Amino acid sequence: MAIENNENDYSKISPTAKITAYWKSLSDIPYSKEIAIAVKAEQTARQMTGDRIEWSKGFSPSGFEARYKAINYGLRKNGIENVMELASGLSPRGLEIISKGGIYVGTDLPEMYNESSKIIIDIAIREGISLNNLHLQSANVLDIDELENAAKYFKGKKFAICNEGLLMYLNKDEKSQMAENVRKILMNNDGCWITTDIDFKSWGEAIIKLLGEHMNEVIKSAKENISNQTDTDILKNDFANKPEALKFYKNFGFEIEEYPMYAGDYILSTVHFIPDNLKERFISTLKSFSAFILTPKR
Numbered sequence: 001m002a003i004e005n006n007e008n009d010y011s012k013i014s015p016t017a018k019i020t021a022y023w024k025s026l027s028d029i030p031y032s033k034e035i036a037i038a039v040k041a042e043q044t045a046r047q048m049t050g051d052r053i054e055w056s057k058g059f060s061p062s063g064f065e066a067r068y069k070a071i072n073y074g075l076r077k078n079g080i081e082n083v084m085e086l087a088s089g090l091s092p093r094g095l096e097i098i099s100k101g102g103i104y105v106g107t108d109l110p111e112m113y114n115e116s117s118k119i120i121i122d123i124a125i126r127e128g129i130s131l132n133n134l135h136l137q138s139a140n141v142l143d144i145d146e147l148e149n150a151a152k153y154f155k156g157k158k159f160a161i162c163n164e165g166l167l168m169y170l171n172k173d174e175k176s177q178m179a180e181n182v183r184k185i186l187m188n189n190d191g192c193w194i195t196t197d198i199d200f201k202s203w204g205e206a207i208i209k210l211l212g213e214h215m216n217e218v219i220k221s222a223k224e225n226i227s228n229q230t231d232t233d234i235l236k237n238d239f240a241n242k243p244e245a246l247k248f249y250k251n252f253g254f255e256i257e258e259y260p261m262y263a264g265d266y267i268l269s270t271v272h273f274i275p276d277n278l279k280e281r282f283i284s285t286l287k288s289f290s291a292f293i294l295t296p297k298r
């Protein structure tokens, strides 16, 4: 399936990487603070989310900490050392992977890549981390040639593909194209695809359940606001429910393993941001979210 690529459109999604970089910087995720300071992530987060930022501060730091760490858990669980991250934005994961001796290929759209690669490389140099296994590359997830080029850095070694915070911005045709691309790349490899993005609708629904029906409008308007700024329709991009989402990806020839985004096996470093009266219930909500490992049937 050919999707018309218009990188100017997709690039409107790129500033959202600074919002997630800001939330992560409030956690103990290694290198997240250095990255957020370098890109003035808080400033962009304030501009993009407006008044909602104070309200979000109660929940987003833990949500994004758990999401990031869930991908790392999936990588460990599968014994994966080498990683290709798609739509990596300002992810600190590359610095973590190469510090442990793995190969990391981080990919994003040209504009984001130009900004983030310099920052990540500067931090690696400052921290005395060898750059030999760090590869940052511009690649659109909808472009198989760009992805195949990025995959060449692994030189035939096993690697996993991961992404977080992308699929909600893609419509069904774009999700299909990306799934086909990921499958094609993994078919030449023994790896898998690890993502937290498949069932995005449940996140909003769970927050409404936690905080009350009045949140329906708040969540809807937050999603509309992000949609307007990114020129996407994240409400329309959602699947109706989790079974529908899983069926969609199974139809591309993936076997899917689901695991909790947060299993409660470590204490979230951002737990103090959660309002005391909602702490227990919000943590249970996080435990109800899933991350997914998709393995192509070979």
Ligand SMILES: C[S@@+](CC[C@H](N)C(=O)[O-])C[C@H]1O[C@@H](n2cnc3c(N)ncnc32)[C@H](O)[C@@H]1O
Pocket (backbone or CB within 6 Å): 010, 011, 013, 014, 015, 016, 017, 018, 020, 021, 086, 087, 088, 089, 090, 091, 107, 108, 109, 112, 139, 140, 141, 142, 163, 164, 165, 166, 169
């Ligand atoms: C919400 S940010 C997430 C960034 C990072 N994964 C994280 O969790 O912090 C979304 C990212 O998707 C990237 N993106 C959007 N459309 C893309 C596409 N078609 N191909 C590659 N990256 C894309 C944006 O540039 C941006 O960095």
